[in-house]
Amino acid sequence: MQEIFTGSFTQQEPIPDEGIVAALEVMRSGRLHRYNVAEGEFGETALLEQEFAGAMGARFCVAVASGGYAMACSLRALGVKAGDKVLTNAFTLAPVPGAIASLGAVPLFVGVTEALTIDLEDLAAKADQAEVLMLSHMRGHLADMDALMLLCNKHGVKVIEDCAHTMGATWNGRLSGTDGVIGCYSTQTYKHLNSGEGGLLITDDEVLAAKAIVLSGSYMLYERHLAAPAPEVFEKIKYHTPNVSGRMDNLRAAILRPQLRKLGKQCAAWNERYSCVESGLRGTPGLQIVERSEQENYVGSSIQFLLLDWESCKINSVIDRCLARGVELKWFGGAEPSGFTSRYDSWRYAPSDKMPSSDRVLSSILDMRLPLTFSVEDCALIARIIKAEVSAVYQSG
Numbered sequence: 001m002q003e004i005f006t007g008s009f010t011q012q013e014p015i016p017d018e019g020i021v022a023a024l025e026v027m028r029s030g031r032l033h034r035y036n037v038a039e040g041e042f043g044e045t046a047l048l049e050q051e052f053a054g055a056m057g058a059r060f061c062v063a064v065a066s067g068g069y070a071m072a073c074s075l076r077a078l079g080v081k082a083g084d085k086v087l088t089n090a091f092t093l094a095p096v097p098g099a100i101a102s103l104g105a106v107p108l109f110v111g112v113t114e115a116l117t118i119d120l121e122d123l124a125a126k127a128d129q130a131e132v133l134m135l136s137h138m139r140g141h142l143a144d145m146d147a148l149m150l151l152c153n154k155h156g157v158k159v160i161e162d163c164a165h166t167m168g169a170t171w172n173g174r175l176s177g178t179d180g181v182i183g184c185y186s187t188q189t190y191k192h193l194n195s196g197e198g199g200l201l202i203t204d205d206e207v208l209a210a211k212a213i214v215l216s217g218s219y220m221l222y223e224r225h226l227a228a229p230a231p232e233v234f235e236k237i238k239y240h241t242p243n244v245s246g247r248m249d250n251l252r253a254a255i256l257r258p259q260l261r262k263l264g265k266q267c268a269a270w271n272e273r274y275s276c277v278e279s280g281l282r283g284t285p286g287l288q289i290v291e292r293s294e295q296e297n298y299v300g301s302s303i304q305f306l307l308l309d310w311e312s313c314k315i316n317s318v319i320d321r322c323l324a325r326g327v328e329l330k331w332f333g334g335a336e337p338s339g340f341t342s343r344y345d346s347w348r349y350a351p352s353d354k355m356p357s358s359d360r361v362l363s364s365i366l367d368m369r370l371p372l373t374f375s376v377e378d379c380a381l382i383a384r385i386i387k388a389e390v391s392a393v394y395q396s397g
């Protein structure tokens with residue numbers, strides 16, 4: 001009898017009880033807007049910012065409406081203007097080039113390696129064409145951040161990190177989001193903290209922090225923040241920085257604060273599931289594991305593997321056969337976007353020269369989410385199913 005998996009790849013864990021209680025409290029108070037606080041009260045959003053800055057070891061933090069908003073806000077704070085080129089990954093998700101395009105700026109795509117990280121050679125070749133790199137740690141794969149920062153510093157390129165998939169991860173012991181001038185995070189349902197929608201940005205730069213706070217829609221209420229620079233810093237920028245409303249509200253922040261306290265535990269649980277699937281897939285003929293660097297301490301909330309140089313019909317066959325046994329794989333390299341887009345040639349508003357070695361990698365990437373509602377035994381079963389179906393299609397010649 002064939003084994004079948006019956007779990008849901010989109011079912012997340014419930015919000016912790018503490019978060020539900022805090023959310024009810026906010027609703028009972030009626031004070032959902034972040035600046036609507038009672039005498040002596042700071043509000044959930046300001047407290048979340050203080051706690052997130054503390055958890056990341058950053059000086060400043062701003063909570064916003066989404067990860068995409070955090071990225072666009074960072075670009076604005078850095079002074080990116082319409083028509084400017086912004087370097088970014090050829091392999092990422094649509095909100096990343098979308099954040100660049102939202103300013104009228106132009107994404108300049110940099111290739112991807114078989115490690116699913118940004119191609120540093122291609123980055124070096126293109127670094128003199130832009131002043132900012134929007135670096136996406138897509139699917140939690142961290143490039144050699146020591147080499148990348150050296151390269152960017154040499155070329156005077158400022159780095160914004162998109163840590164939508166690396167909240168809690170480290171490179172050489174440094175938390176993801178702390179190498180660049182700004183780190184951006186998403187708290188959308190499928191990320192490491194879940195408030196439905198939401199975003200956070202961190203920085204150690206006081207002028208960028210002040211600009212981001214005013215940009216996010218603080219009016220002149222920035223003194224109600226707890227992870228913000230001193231009022232004098234705002235004096236320098238407040239008349240010249242537009243309000244591009246995108247605040248977080250107290251309800252979301254209330255849900256997020258207890259989750260942040262559990263982040264380390266959650267990351268360990270993801271990694272237990274990831275290593276179970278990874279070891280189950282090792283040795284599958286025709287399947288390439290995405291190897292991780294020793295310096296990388298990743299968060300395995302999803303897993304990717306490569307079917308390099310496989311014909312499209314065979315990749316489709318693997319996907320169909322796995323789906324028939326309850327395992328949902330996403331083909332990130334599919335030629336036509338379906339449900340999501342993750343490759344540079346899907347974003348035709350930003351045309352790019354062809355990148356053949358990246359195309360080879362992109363067309364081979366299969367992806368699977370690992371929600372924490374899966375047990376480790378579920379993960380072992382999923383790996384057995386994928387291994388069997390990949391082997392069967394590979395051996396069919």
Ligand SMILES: Cc1ncc(COP(=O)(O)O)c(C=O)c1O
Nearest residue numbers: 066067068093095162164186188
């Ligand atoms: C790699 C990556 N960056 C950024 C984002 C944007 O996050 P949000 O949905 O909160 O705007 C996402 C969301 O899916 C993402 O996958």
